[in-house]
Amino acid sequence: MDLVDNPDSTREVGKSRQQIEQDLLRHVTKWTKNDKLWLLFLGVVILIGVFAYYRQLRYGLLVTAMRDYTSWGIYISNFVFFVAISLVGSLVSSILKLSNATWSTPLTRISEIIAIAAIICASIIIIVDMGRPDRFIYVIIFGRIQSPIIWDVIIIVTYLAISILLLYISLIPDLALCRDKLHDVPRWQKKLYEVFALNWKGEKRQYQIIHKTSSILCIMVIPVAFAIHTVTSWLFSTTWRPGWDSTNLGPYFVSGALMAGAAVIIIAMYFIRNSLRLKEYITELHFDHMGKLLVLLSAVYLYFNINEYLGPSFKMVGVEGEHITELFFGKYAYMYWLVQIFGLILPIVALIYKPLRAPFPIMVISFLVIIGAWVKRFLIVIPSLQHPYLPIQDVDESYLHYIPTWEEWAITFASFAGVLLIVTLIIKLVPVIPVWELTDNKE
Amino acid sequence: MEKKERRAFLKSGLAAGAITLATISSCTGPNISEEEEELVNVLTPDGRLVQIPKSMAAADSYVPVGPKEARIGIPNKKFVMVVDLSRCTNERKCIDACDHHHHLTPDRPYIKVLRMQDNEDSSPYWMPKKCFQCDNPPCVKVCPVSATYKRSDGIVLIDNERCIGCRFCMSACPYSARVFNWGQPPESMEEGYDEIPYSPETSVPSRIGTVGKCDFCPDMLRQDKVPHCITACPNGALYFGDKLSDTVTNGGETVRLSQLLREKAGYRYLEELGTEPNVYYLPPVNRAVPFEETLSDQES
Numbered sequence: 001m002d003l004v005d006n007p008d009s010t011r012e013v014g015k016s017r018q019q020i021e022q023d024l025l026r027h028v029t030k031w032t033k034n035d036k037l038w039l040l041f042l043g044v045v046i047l048i049g050v051f052a053y054y055r056q057l058r059y060g061l062l063v064t065a066m067r068d069y070t071s072w073g074i075y076i077s078n079f080v081f082f083v084a085i086s087l088v089g090s091l092v093s094s095i096l097k098l099s100n101a102t103w104s105t106p107l108t109r110i111s112e113i114i115a116i117a118a119i120i121c122a123s124i125i126i127i128v129d130m131g132r133p134d135r136f137i138y139v140i141i142f143g144r145i146q147s148p149i150i151w152d153v154i155i156i157v158t159y160l161a162i163s164i165l166l167l168y169i170s171l172i173p174d175l176a177l178c179r180d181k182l183h184d185v186p187r188w189q190k191k192l193y194e195v196f197a198l199n200w201k202g203e204k205r206q207y208q209i210i211h212k213t214s215s216i217l218c219i220m221v222i223p224v225a226f227a228i229h230t231v232t233s234w235l236f237s238t239t240w241r242p243g244w245d246s247t248n249l250g251p252y253f254v255s256g257a258l259m260a261g262a263a264v265i266i267i268a269m270y271f272i273r274n275s276l277r278l279k280e281y282i283t284e285l286h287f288d289h290m291g292k293l294l295v296l297l298s299a300v301y302l303y304f305n306i307n308e309y310l311g312p313s314f315k316m317v318g319v320e321g322e323h324i325t326e327l328f329f330g331k332y333a334y335m336y337w338l339v340q341i342f343g344l345i346l347p348i349v350a351l352i353y354k355p356l357r358a359p360f361p362i363m364v365i366s367f368l369v370i371i372g373a374w375v376k377r378f379l380i381v382i383p384s385l386q387h388p389y390l391p392i393q394d395v396d397e398s399y400l401h402y403i404p405t406w407e408e409w410a411i412t413f414a415s416f417a418g419v420l421l422i423v424t425l426i427i428k429l430v431p432v433i434p435v436w437e438l439t440d441n442k443e
Numbered sequence: 444m445e446k447k448e449r450r451a452f453l454k455s456g457l458a459a460g461a462i463t464l465a466t467i468s469s470c471t472g473p474n475i476s477e478e479e480e481e482l483v484n485v486l487t488p489d490g491r492l493v494q495i496p497k498s499m500a501a502a503d504s505y506v507p508v509g510p511k512e513a514r515i516g517i518p519n520k521k522f523v524m525v526v527d528l529s530r531c532t533n534e535r536k537c538i539d540a541c542d543h544h545h546h547l548t549p550d551r552p553y554i555k556v557l558r559m560q561d562n563e564d565s566s567p568y569w570m571p572k573k574c575f576q577c578d579n580p581p582c583v584k585v586c587p588v589s590a591t592y593k594r595s596d597g598i599v600l601i602d603n604e605r606c607i608g609c610r611f612c613m614s615a616c617p618y619s620a621r622v623f624n625w626g627q628p629p630e631s632m633e634e635g636y637d638e639i640p641y642s643p644e645t646s647v648p649s650r651i652g653t654v655g656k657c658d659f660c661p662d663m664l665r666q667d668k669v670p671h672c673i674t675a676c677p678n679g680a681l682y683f684g685d686k687l688s689d690t691v692t693n694g695g696e697t698v699r700l701s702q703l704l705r706e707k708a709g710y711r712y713l714e715e716l717g718t719e720p721n722v723y724y725l726p727p728v729n730r731a732v733p734f735e736e737t738l739s740d741q742e743s
Contacts, residue, residue, distance in 0.1 A: 060651045061608070062626030068551070071613040071623060131608015131623070131652030135588075138607055142588040149587035149611055238585065240617040240716060388619045389713060390572065393557050396550060 017439045024431045027276040042417045049414020052407040063407045069392055070385045070402040075129035077377040078412050082122035083232050088261030089115025089163050090225035094218040106281050106433045111265050112167040117422035119160045121415045148234045159228045166217045173436035176200035229257045242323035243384040252304040259297040263369035266290050270363040281433050291357030298348045319387045332383050343372015507642035507662040510602045516594030521686035528727035530680035531569040540675030545646050546630040551622035553657035566734050568727035574620040574657035575720030582612035597721050598659050600643045606653035621656045624649050
């Protein structure tokens with residue numbers, strides 16, 4: 001995996017500073033018709049979700065397909081998915097940065113934006129899952145530090161705070177650039193740049209502060225990022241449910257998250273590159289490197305998958321055996337094998353070939369990875385709950401299976417639209433590629 | 444000081460109880476006679492003064508304790524239940540009594556009677572299952588807001604005015620003992636249901652978006668009575684008692700707990716999980732009646 005080759009690749013752009021600034025600020029000023037249609041679309045999806053949530057508030061969680069045995073559903077699996085996605089921020093802007101992979105510089109900001117959007121929507125979706133959202137404040141008033149849920153609340157807030165700082169600190173010089181260069185923007189937007197640029201003048205001392213702060217944050221974010229998904233895995237591994245009662249769950253979740261994160265960044269690269277006409281900044285080289293990275297991360301995830309399933313499937317004992325049978329041959333088998341083949345094996349095999357690391361094919365493969373990652377979390381959460389130690393008897397038909405209702409789907413799609421909306425709005429306000437890191441880096 | 448407060452509380456409680464009819468629903472109890480009875484004036488929970496036959500009024504004026512008091516266990520007690528599997532014939536009277544007392548509808552019973560079969564060769568048996576009131580309760584450990592808690596008398600209770608509805612306790616409980624109010628509890632349609640003062644010791648009234656489970660009826664225990672399921676069982680399959688005094692009773696006979704468990708090889712379900720349940724089972728040997736599939740068993 002030759003990820004650190006050619007440290008000067010960012011300078012391959014070979015353009016004048018003025019030209020770079022012009023290219024990268026272009027998408028901030030203009031609102032095209034497509035932008036507006038896109039926002040309208042996202043708005044409609046979110047509104048449908050809001051209506052579904054209104055129904056849930058009115059009639060209770062009864063509007064979902066969750067019942068006493070399957071007591072957690074796609075809200076929780078979606079929450080786990082978003083937490084996984086949020087690791088992308090630390091992957092690109094921290095792990096790659098610290099390993100001197102300077103080619104990744106143009107990708108840092110977009111990954112940080114996605115991380116923040118995902119973590120915000122994860123927090124919202126977990127509140128949606130609560131039976132009594134009106135009592136949310138009790139988590140703070142009566143919080144018990146012994147409960148893994150409280151650990152999760154603490155770590156999510158911490159990660160969100162560090163991620164916002166990480167994004168914001170590296171934004172300051174670009175906000176100053178917007179303040180100085182953008183004249184035909186609304187007054188509120190101008191005011192926004194002025195306030196948030198924090199009187200940035202581009203002095204040497206200011207650069208020193210910014211470099212120092214961001215390298216501290218880069219290092220700080222790694223343990224927190226690992227913790228956020230490890231703690232999320234503990235919500236499951238601290239119970240006796242088959243498939244959850246595993247010491248492997250922490251690294252299994254983290255490795256899966258890094259893989260999903262890499263796939264998300266590839267998809268984001270593809271669409272941002274095309275819609276914002278940034279082909280000279282997000283190059284084929286980036287796709288190639290990200291493709292290799294995705295192979296590596298998928299291979300690590302495959303390793304933890306084998307660890308997760310081999311032991312129990314070899315022993316096939318009790319409810320653990322029932323659970324494995326259900327996944328391998330039972331009613332979830334088609335989902336399970338589709339996910340493992342198209343979401344895990346395929347990227348490893350396909351992306352070894354250079355032609356498939358070209359922008360379009362790798363984007364398609366990354367989509368499969370993302371869909372697989374979402375379904376995988378469904379398979380982690382739901383089937384485990386359907387194999388309790390004591391048999392399920394004397395219950396209503398609806399307790400025996402779990403098929404999400406339209407309200408659950410509407411809210412889930414709204415949460416996706418929420419992530420995309422946050423990403424879109426931030427991109428419309430600030431340059432999506434860090435301008436100063438491409439132009440001022442040498443100072 | 445503390446004693447004084449407690450006394451004052453009890454006094455006011457009794458005074459309130461004298462004019463309140465908290466348990467009007469007990470009027471459907473089995474001992475109503477058909478004859479003309481003396482009528483008494485009672486104040487209903489919704490403030491109306493009505494006349495009802497004397498036998499329909501709750502004999503005692505016990506008022507269950509509120510959420511704060513309910514966190515403190517009954518002193519010097521450690522409650523325990525023993526289920527004699529050889530006597531259970533799936534009559535389901537325990538479920539009926541429990542549902543009735545806790546105003547539950549059949550969709551979320553606190554007690555289940557499961558058809559169990561340990562292996563292919565052994566004959567099946569009925570297993571009444573309640574909350575095991577574990578001494579190392581997984582549900583209490585995971586609760587983020589102390590809505591479910593363990594008391595000094597061994598009982599695990601839920602404060603549904605505290606519960607945030609995260610359902611982590613339901614995932615954590617290996618015995619599937621917990622039920623959730625997914626929607627508005629159907630019984631809240633009953634007149635006056637919502638005005639019943641809430642007590643974690645009675646688990647009434649149930650609230651939407653919160654969890655519920657078998658509570659060992661601490662309101663009965665405070666009055667030196669046994670839970671409703673114990674007296675309801677026609678076969679004497681359910682024993683209840685106090686570990687500290689090593690005694691359990693099924694309503695008919697009172698026996699030594701340690702002796703019963705030793706002589707009949709008592710065990711706890713899934714002992715190996717380390718949850719330390721306070722419900723013991725006596726194996727289904729030497730059965731009084733052979734196993735019969737009953738009508739109410741709609742195998743799923």
